[in-house]
Amino acid sequence: MALKLAWIVQALVAFHAYPSLGFQHVLPRNINQKPTRVLGGVTVIDTPLVRAAQAMACQYSEDYLFNHIMRTWLFGALVISHNTTLQQTVDLEVHAIGSMLHDLGLVLNASWVSHDRRFEVDSAFAATDFVEGQVVHAPEGSAWDAHRLQLLFDSVLLSSEPKFSLYKEATVASQPFGEAFVPGYSAVGSRIFDIFA
Template identity: 30%
Template sequence: MDPFHELPFPSTELARETARYVRQRADPAIFNHSMRTYLYGRFLGEQRGLRPDRDYDDELLFLGCVLHDVGLTDDGNGDQRFELDGADLAARHLTAHGVPPDRVEVVWDAVALHLCGDIPLRKRPEIALVTTGAGYDLQPDGPPLPPGYADRIHAVLPRLRATVVLHDAVVGQALAKPQKAPPYSMPGELVRQHTGATWPTWEELMRMEPSWGDY
């Protein structure tokens, strides 16, 4: 029996196949986080008066949510920041399943932008709600959930110390490949906190060769 049947996930074949794809590759804590991201993104959308398949494409929202951390899998671990590696892997997966380029682009943006603060919130709901849903699952700062809803979600998708697992995955990738955590990025900040390293100042960055000599 489908363990997720009691929760309002999309039932399209692409949604089910993509959930299986991520579940086979991601740490269970990251997979559960990605699935909860959809539930919380959808809830937060409802608080804004947005209804699935009326105000946004519910399948696209689900695809962006379930794929948003796929850059933290072995298959997604390339040489870019994990959210960009994940966006590229998501696009390859969807393209291989015949998804049209315009729909692939929405998911790519949702995955690539989900760490970009307020920027994705200015985009279409299928992108914005990935960011808000993921943030709510890390720290539920926002409208309260209906009574018992979090218990229902966690019974099917237990947390498994998700915030710890996500932190360690980001840092672990970046320690092996420092280019994945450039200074002043979120991955870079997590590595800085982990290692105690210091970042160069703006002036020090501008003095590095090659330089225009402004300093």
């Protein structure tokens, strides 16, 4: 846990001191101005696509895995909400979907699980396929261009490799933040653990 906390501190300091550390990525105007809801004491983005990703994660994940991915999303959202640089550079919808679908490759006997790739690769393909399938005929489909799908793919693929993701866009680099959160750090953190233990 101390190693994860040390990494998160280093990453936040790096983003503050060297905002150009990763690839420059200017968020499209108003991309994060979407409805929100409070979940576990954390204000999170609330779009039909985010809700669909949560439903998919719940449907296919064992309870322990679903609780893990929800903690990942909520702790990550909590870290982002307390860092001005991240608020301006992280695509919250990509972060939410990437957090909730980052372990799809661990679902036994799922159609998207391959026999020759790491689970992170299977998860990344499954997440982007999910989004493409959801937005193909939806009005918000035009917001999901190739670059945004690549952000999602990279976020999922590199979620277990913070030493690499730090050199990508802030949306990708912020993905591992959720697991670096220390229980008991705040009342909100304790509430998240109470709900998604």
